[in-house]
Amino acid sequence: MQLQQMYQEIILDHYKNPHGRGLRDPFDAESFQVNPTCGDEVTLRVKLDGATVADVSYEGQGCSISQASTSVLTDLVVGKPVAEAFTKLDAFVELMQGRGKVEPDEDVLEDGIAFAGVAKYPARVKCALLGWMAFKDAVARAEGVTT
Amino acid sequence: MQLQQMYQEIILDHYKNPHGRGLRDPFDAESFQVNPTCGDEVTLRVKLDGATVADVSYEGQGCSISQASTSVLTDLVVGKPVAEAFTKLDAFVELMQGRGKVEPDEDVLEDGIAFAGVAKYPARVKCALLGWMAFKDAVARAEGVTT
Amino acid sequence: MTTATSPLDVDAVRADFAILGRTVRDGKRLVYLDSGATSQRPRQVLDAERAFLEQHNSAVHRGAHQLAEEATDAYEDARARIAAFVGAEPGELVFTKNATEGINLVAYAMGNAASSGPEAARFVLGPGDEIVVTEMEHHANLVPWQQLAQRTGATLRWFGVTDDGRLNLSELDSLVTERTKVVAFTHQSNVLGTVNPVDALVARARAVGALTVLDACQSVPHSAVDFPALGVDFAVFSSHKMLGPYGLGVLYGRRELLETMPPFLTGGSMIEMVEMAKSTFAPPPQRFEAGTPMTSQAVALAAAVDYLSVLGMDRVAEHEHELTVATLRGLAEIPGIRVLGPTLDATGEVAARGGAVSFVVEGIHPHDAGQVLDDQGIAVRVGHHCAWPLHRRLRVPASVRASFYIYNDLADVDAFLAGVRATQAFFGAV
Amino acid sequence: MTTATSPLDVDAVRADFAILGRTVRDGKRLVYLDSGATSQRPRQVLDAERAFLEQHNSAVHRGAHQLAEEATDAYEDARARIAAFVGAEPGELVFTKNATEGINLVAYAMGNAASSGPEAARFVLGPGDEIVVTEMEHHANLVPWQQLAQRTGATLRWFGVTDDGRLNLSELDSLVTERTKVVAFTHQSNVLGTVNPVDALVARARAVGALTVLDACQSVPHSAVDFPALGVDFAVFSSHKMLGPYGLGVLYGRRELLETMPPFLTGGSMIEMVEMAKSTFAPPPQRFEAGTPMTSQAVALAAAVDYLSVLGMDRVAEHEHELTVATLRGLAEIPGIRVLGPTLDATGEVAARGGAVSFVVEGIHPHDAGQVLDDQGIAVRVGHHCAWPLHRRLRVPASVRASFYIYNDLADVDAFLAGVRATQAFFGAV
Ligand SMILES: Cc1ncc(COP(=O)(O)O)c(C=O)c1O
């Protein structure tokens, strides 16, 4: 069943027990993103410490895919240098837009490789990227603020 | 050849030697009509004498069909009671919109029956009616003025 | 609901729709429950368009050659047949690219009235004037009015929706007043299935001299509708939701209104005279059809209307009602389902409700529910269905919608209900 | 003109067009010389649309089910292929219902800029600002600008046309000034065949900071066109003039302009967020595609573009040039013919001129001439061809136009020239 490929156990676990959820202070910048076709939304905050992602906190409503991928995001980027976080972001975007033809690198994406199956469903790619786009936007704003 | 049915000798004669052409004074009302698809136009004046069409004069540019039918119009209506002129107008409109299936009455339409062939060419019906629509409009205006 | 002599022969109908024979997701039978978004097209409609293009195609209203005559006849004959389908005169029907354009056309024409002649005075809007819509509108019948209000300084007001998905008509007299210039509302909600009381709304709008604009996108494809009998001033519907092609919508307008309404899109075929500095415009419907029209699509929609007429619109409505009742009954038996909009009463019936059934499954996001249904070959729509304010009002972020048409049958309903249960099983929700 | 390796195989092309096999007016072979109004459609285009509808049809950008995925892919893939055909990025292409809507879209969006945010400032027009068009425009690229001027208080100005049918470029610097906000002009005249000097117009417009809008309706179907290379800001063309379906036009806009331009039509699919009182809008191209799009038509136009690409646009242009030269040469030999627009020079050549040949026959009204041609099976267009001011400028009330496409050959030209002589014989004009 293709469906199980999409809804990997890892995804459902993150969905039921999201990591890093809730909006926290202090933060440098906040981003609000919405998926206009389904109304899913996320508000995400970033706290930088120099060139390091000190914290990511978020709140939102959405499907299992968007919620789980935001949860995975926090695991992947918090505590990492911004440059490394963006490497992961690029890898995740590439994976998601690869139509199931991109082989994910577990060293880079860790739990994120569970989303490989989602890439085969183009309508869900936006869900998987929602939190990541918010992260990208928030970091850009934070860097705009801190420089 | 179908074409000869449309371009009856009578029509070509009226086209080459139009009756009643030129704008004359006095007049009660004037109407300007245009065929927006081809730019053909006619300016037509009506002079009423009580309930009688005393004069119709006109000027315009257009194809043989529009010019000839206006010429025929003047023959048919000048000197006639307005009511009779409108009977002829109705008969002519009916003939033209009849798609070639209406049998024209020569007693009513005289030279106008030559246009029976035109009715088979829907794109030319507007040409044949241009002067008649101007007449109808001008009489309506004249009656608005004289009452 | 009047009872038609015999039920719809769904098997015969299905045979006309090639796409229904295909499979999806590794060989699953396609259960297409997304006709509220767009319908499928029968062979007869596709054939009619192709026959026109292969035999009579030419630019209409412009040439004097034989093909031009034939094409013009086909186009105007199509207009007449489609007009008759909704009780209108051919001259009262304007072809647009979709229903959305039709609503925008009226809104923009009203915006243009201020810089037009005195004959357009009744369309002028400004500060102090009000536009009334409802909370259950599709974005197509909401955003154009928001924009018109913003451009003209008029105020936008709206009817609320009750918990069971009906218009809150207790607000009728306070909302629709002497200040109201337009009342725009949907005939049948694309989310709730709710059929609104056109009579009451038209009566009140008339009493205060307001224009009415009916969004008939979800009614015309599914039931017998007669615009003059309803008494609305304007109405729109879309070809692609009623077996016809994309790229064609219909705007109905009462003749005397179309005659004085300023143009919207301008260009070829809608003019009377053009000079470099100024132009005058043709009478309706041409005045509102700038540029080369959707000729072959109009011919195809006329074929669609013929197809529906042969089935009989009362029979179509009855058939969909049967499927709707079966669906509502089935969903009521599944724990954890919340249906948006009118549900069955104690006698197992529901009135003034069409065949769109939207719902949420407790604990499962609509996107996820839709995905599991899709995996079983069941095509439903998930999201806010272009009615975001309505979802906000009902306090759900999104919903799952199943919508029916002439090619659906009780087997589709059964497959759908089984699919909903499978969704719950998959996510362990129940 | 570059020489393609081999000439167009017209017989092979004709076999793809069923309609060309039919007869008209009592068994006469159809000589279709009205492609300037609308082209015919090859089997490949009709098949592509039907295959989409019978296999993948569903609403795009809205569903999560398999058909919705397939339809969305087909639609966006079509956009990419059509964009590539004119050298553009997919995101720079907006689908409209025809070219006329595309021009209206830009004109209305500019009108909306005044009530939009600061990012739209460069689109705002008002008293003192000027819009420049030309005297040879199709009504589609004239009337929308007249209306915009009327609504905003801006002034409309225009380039004159020389006796031989070229733009009077001596006016360039005095017409296009710091006051100019938009310069809208046709790439190739639908009456004269004249190809305008885009470079000079774009250079001057850029120098004064004016936006350029190119009407490419008669160039894109007939020659290789690259909008970014031309440097225009906006451009439009129509599907039905290039083997594609009715009901589809294309607006090209430079990305940075589309990104800040306010929306025109509003409704579903073009929004970002909607509340009852206000909405925000999606990025381009979605922002400009309100409502259900012309999905199957876009798929069909992509097939048309593929068809043309296989032929090769340089070869298409060369073929039409050959027919045009033969026609001009033939008409020059007939006494009493006045050709509007550029004619052959002493060497028998003509540059910067496409395949529309309009003319008047001394003593015979164009309507009458067209009728005699029609009687011989030759379909030409008569009238002002939606360019009334141009006809007034050339002091003719109307003209006869023969226009060519890939399925025409020298036999068609011969038939046409014989037809013109027969017309003169019929009316005894010569
Ligand atoms: C030069 C030119 N511009 C604009 C148009 C309008 O195109 P459409 O009618 O497809 O909108 C046409 C064709 O009619 C044309 O030839």
Ligand SMILES: Cc1ncc(COP(=O)(O)O)c(C=O)c1O
């Ligand atoms: C109720 C309602 N109104 C308007 C529309 C818009 O129709 P279209 O997208 O064809 O313009 C739709 C369908 O999407 C609808 O369901």
